[in-house]
């Protein structure tokens with residue numbers, strides 16, 4: 001099984017804009033391998049918030065207080081799978097420092113043009 005098969009992608013659906021708020025309450029949470037996430041932008045971090053999040057995540061009694069991060073799932077033109085992460089900077093950093101292999105995510109099926117709205121002319125040619 002490849003890393004990406006760990007994620008049950010079949011259950012993810014692209015959300016129409018007008019449904020995103022309602023659907024946010026019902027969309028499934030997937031444990032996504034940290035190493036498949038692509039984060040094009042450096043994070044500006046509040047150190048205290050990262051440390052506080054680490055403590056919350058480490059404690060089984062409080063970990064559920066931390067919501068999943070949102071990621072974009074984009075299919076390349078030759079079928080490749082790409083998982084982009086833009087927000088969730090503090091949660092991502094906390095999971096990274098805790099050396100967690102997986103991070104809880106909501107996966108939004110997205111297109112190259114969605115990606116272009118973040119990356120503009122720097123959008124890569126995804127295969």
Ligand SMILES: Nc1ncnc2c1ncn2[C@@H]1O[C@H](COP(=O)(O)OP(=O)(O)OP(=O)(O)O)[C@@H](O)[C@H]1O
Nearest residue numbers: 049052053056065066067086087088089090091092
């Ligand atoms: N100890 C904690 N410190 C900060 N946030 C916490 C903590 N425990 C639970 N949370 C929750 O985790 C989420 C953190 O989201 P927040 O938008 O503040 O940061 P982020 O998305 O990880 O980073 P950024 O907004 O910089 O991209 C919030 O929903 C918050 O309620």
